[in-house]
Amino acid sequence: MDNLPAAKLERWQRFRDNRNKALAARHGWLTLTSFQWLEDPPAAVELAPGLWSTDGTTASLTAVPADGLSLVESGDAVTGTTTAALADEESLMWVQFGGPGGDQVVVELARRAGRYAIRTRDAASPVLTEFTGVPTYGYKPEWEVAGRFEPYPEPVDVPIATANPLVDGVHRTVGEVVFRVPGSGHEFRLQAEEEKLGALTVTFHDETNGETTDDWRKLAVPRPRPDHSVVLDFNRAINYPSAFTPYGTCPMPVKNNSLDVRVEAGEKLPSAD
Structure with a gap:
């Protein structure tokens, strides 16, 4: 980390500080x-x-x-x-x-x-x-990867499960984010939902789930550029509320949103050391 640009580390630390502050809201x-x-x-x-x-x-x-x-x-x-x-x-x-x-x-x-x-x-x-912050992996520049967004002609509603087994959910898929990650020789395609101002959210499984990370996490992806290129910074992968409480109804990933690699970046289990 000593060789990383100071500005990049500062932005990541600011992101972490804001994230912990938001979680510590009085009725959050x-x-x-x-x-x-x-x-x-x-x-x-x-x-x-x-x-x-x-x-x-x-x-x-x-x-x-x-x-x-x-x-x-x-x-x-x-x-x-x-x-x-x-x-x-x-x-x-x-x-x-x-x-x-x-x-x-x-x-x-x-x-x-x-x-x-x-x-x-x-x-x-x-x-x-008793909250003192979410445990995270240290910042790793190799987990900031380039990709592309392939939009669907029309959004597709995909039935999904949630953190509450009595609540079914729907993932409104607007397209797929395509990219490669460290440790894998093939492309991944994650179905994405659209957020405000054209940003995307991807919810995913990976091989760290249940060990150092929660059963699934999510990643915000900035709005695709005009050429559909995107940047996925897995250092900013975060937990859903259901990682902290049994009373959440958070959406699980769609069936194919699984990475067969260890994404050792972003937030860990709240109980991790």
């Missing part, structure tokens, strides 16, 4: 303490006061003043029954309670696979309070 992914499906009729749930239910179209919460619940958006106390409706895959930081400010725990309403669920996000969770 490290604070999840439960995932619970809502049913009909109204019923109590774990780790949150009130009575919760859904008719399949709308989620409902009934509370009394002693429950100490308030709406996240307005801060207004929840008394009686309040409702919310979401489209599939949407989430809402809905209500909060607990702690000196009444906002230690936020209850997130989510709709997944056509069903309503809630997730509690507790700012006092040890996963957050």
